[in-house]
Amino acid sequence: MLAERDDGEANLVGRRLSARGVETLRFDTAWFPHRARLAVELGPSGWEGTIHTPEGPIDPADIGAVYYRQPRPFEPAAGLSEAEARFASTEARFGLGGVLASLDAHWVPGTPGQVADAEYKPLQLATAARCGLSVPPTTVTNDPAAARAFTAEQEDGAVYKALVHKLIADSGEPRLIYTSPVAPEEIDEGVAATAHQFQADLTGKKAADARLLATRRGCAAVAIRAEHPEARRDFRLDYAALDYAPIEVPARVAEGCTRYLSVLGLAAGVFDFCVTDLDWFFLECGPGAQWGWLQEATGVALSDLIAEELMASL
Template sequence: MTLPSPVLVVTGLDDVTADVVIEELGQRRVPVIRLDPADFPTAVTVNAQVHGSGLVGEVRTRTRIAALDGIRAVYWRRPGPYAAPADLDERDARWCVDQARYGLGGILASLPGAHYVNHPWRNRAAEYKPAQLAAAARCGLRVPPTLLTNDVDAARRFAADHGPVVYKPLYNSDYTDPQGRGMTVWVEEVAPEALDDGVGRTMHLFQQRVDKVADIRLTAVGDRLFAVRIDGSPGLDWRRHYDDLSYELIDTPAGVAESVHDYLGRFGLAYGAFDFGLDAAGEWHWYECNPNGQFAWFPEHITSQIASAIADRLQHPDLDRR
């Protein structure tokens, strides 16, 4: 089936956040083509030629066909890793994966006229924590004292001067135990005496712990902001305690809203999921921004509003392009 002016959703099969947006688009009768680069080349075929207006041609999945120059918007979510046919040896498979990444990936990132939420290269640039921290500070957001280092002596001094201090991973890489079971590295408080030579083995991020009374997840969709106060977490990292949490939509202070929009503009993002700590005085302390953060775990009345805002941008990309 050839789809007229579809929205391309680039993601894997198991993506609840993408599912709710696709459902919203379906209710609006907006055509959608869902594509996972992990299905290339076995279930995805692409033909692209370069013309004066850019790339023309088509992309085919098992059930859909779309013209490359007819895709109105791209919702870039959680695509699977590029793959190679199973019958290839390791060397040839690695070569094919690289060709797919830079070939298919380059095509999907260069669709003429398409509006991206977010563009994959913008997502990648905005995932680096040092760049996030620097941008947040320049935008006027309240950033806790932070140290990035592989120097154990500097880490101990920072923890002594700014304690209590927490450790945060710089990137959520896949991490497994000796039995191959997936593990998560959480935000944890650390004492100066607990820091050892392991600090010197890689880069670490240490940050002064915010004396918070609640957490805030602010989801930005273009100019629309959905700030959710999160209460009930018994520990530092609320992601460990979903069953204990309550959620309330709240207003975003004008100064924070202005800084968030500035932040999005600096990275060229149409979407961002910002995390803050709220102290007893009502101050918002910025932690990070996930340019591709989840939101479908919120209660339905919150999830549906965010999904609708994203669908608006995908359905009507000319209303507010970044």
């Protein structure tokens, strides 16, 4: 499992695998090179040797499946200049990262390359539409006039949604960018500075949000309900006041999610939907998004889905 030690999702999956008699090893990529050593040579069937970690040695040939769970960046050795540290981090990514990417193993939710590609929001939305999932009216633009025209056309208003959820502030610390309502008159020429995503605001029609974990072998979902107006638009604004409950997934939605995974070559995905009285509207799919707190709140065995997918190739 490529994850840091205190990762909640990896811990839940690890317990499920251990209960089924499957041996697991955790590898936090931030251990390399300080606390992990790599010594492999190329053989007829791939890299042979050992990756030494604080949790024990790893023989690449013994790995049958990999849970790729938001691993941390490699941390360069102390005492390097800024340029040397950048070079060392890049070499680690292409060196150890390349050895890991070459493993003849089943990757869940996918290989690093597949997961990276699947993070593109425009790709997610287009794939969802092609797979038969309902998608809210959306535009991606850096044209202020086009942005104003789109937002004016939306009967129930429009929202701005960042294409990535985190902004690196001047302090160097990341902060979340929340879904925000936007009116045509609020859009100025600053939109021209980069790509922006605007979408129809479904808040007034929303019965609940739903976070759905899908694998090639099944899916399960949890409804997320909020009373606070801002949290109804973006539940991340008020976790303390959210209510959770299992929710049945319509067959059409489940089938669309399965097709989505197949198109992007993924073995699993964490889907977010806006659920109205009439339909489920796809919002995004984060291959490595969090779901552990939903299992703890509702008892829905999401970790079983991941464990079974990992075991499928063993």
